[in-house]
Amino acid sequence: MYALRNNDTLSKMILDNIEDTGQNIRKWYQRRLPSNQNQDYYYIIRNTSPAESVLIEYAFLDSTKDDRNQIKNDWEKWAEAVVKAVAEYKGYNYVAPGGNTVNDTYTVQKGDSLWSIAKRFNVGVSEIKTANNLTSNLISVGQQLVIPGVAPSDQTNVTYVVQKGDSLWSIANANNTTVDELVNLNNLVGNTIYVGQVLQIPNSGSDINVPDTQSVYVVQKGDTLYSIAQRYNTTPSAIISLNNLSTDVLSVGQTLTIPADVESTGEDIVTNTYVVQRGDSLYSIAREYGVSVERLREENGLTTDVLTIGQVLTIPGVSNNTTNLYVVQKGDSLWSIANRFGVSINAIRMINNLTSDVLSIGQTLIIP
Helix, strand or coil, X not given: CECXXXXXXXXXXXXXXXXXXXXXXXXXXXXXXCCEEEEECCHHHHCCCCCCCECCCCCCCCCCCCHHHHHHHHHHHHHHHHHHHHHHHHCCCCCXXXXXXXXXXXXXXXXXXXXXXXXXXXXXXXXXXXXXXXXXXXXXXXXXXXXXXXXXXXXXCEEEECCCCCCHHHHHHHCCCCHHHXXXXXXXXXXXXXXXXXXXXXXXXXXXXXXXXCEEEECCCCCCHHHHHHHCCCCHHHHHHHHCCCCCCCCCCCEEEECCCHHHHCCCCCCCEEECCCCCCHHHHHHHHCCCHHHHHHHHCCXXXXXXXXXXXXXXCCCCCCCEEEECCCCCCHHHHHHHHCCCHHHHHHHHCCCCCCCCCCCEEEEC
16 A cells, blocks of 8 residues: 555555565555545655655465465565565665675765765665765765665666656667667566566666766656756756756656756855745845855745745855755754755665664754
């Protein structure tokens, strides 16, 4: 069972993987609260927003059929089936238990952070730190890092998660391969693909979907200008300017032209953002960050000084090697902090190596 706030992609992938273990399957579905059809039936799904929560019933102990023997004999297979589905859904390199794990190396480039490298190779920040015996998140240009669990670039395929508007032809064209290669590599019966599907892409020795020139991106649920800019190594202001946007608000399905890597133009990547609060003005924000009102207007493509609560502003003048530090206050949560800085909860977890969402007053967090 999956949450009303989510689509069924992850649930279907989990169910398909469990079926592959030989287990009987029933269905994937949503269940609504009878007294309020806009809410999920189960607390464990209803009260865990914004997490993508899935409730799985593996078998029934009181069954008169073979459920109890299956639980006894196959529970490890089912658990691993879920791990595999989640890994593939998130685009991580899945290695089965007992499989041979090989490593790749990466040379740190200007503007890199442990977080951006981890995202690039679909591994965790903590895994990179452990593999390289790092005691902090500081890295230097030219440093050689071991990337755990990733085969050398000339020996492995890469994965791609299908986006809205994709076709096998567009994916093949973007990654220097052919439709036939994609069909054969992924054991596809036809040319039909679905949003959220994970495809193996033949590795051509270059990075997947990293454009040298302008590319087109279709806005997905949960996207912000900041998250898209980070993904393509550019800035929110560059996207605003290129697409002639008059607002920071994006709509699902909207097509954006993504500029080439800003580093080629000599522009620093701006990584500091601010979410407008009640009582804010351009003057008060400019004074707090030590920039001019004119620079704020220019950086954010503003044609007026009127701000709205929740609007995300890019703060200029922050180099691409700088991160925000935030001291946890009374009443804070990971969700409220992520919302304030316009980043995802998972991004904060990763860069701070958090194993729990519990915060303590006075705790210092790095904000990516």
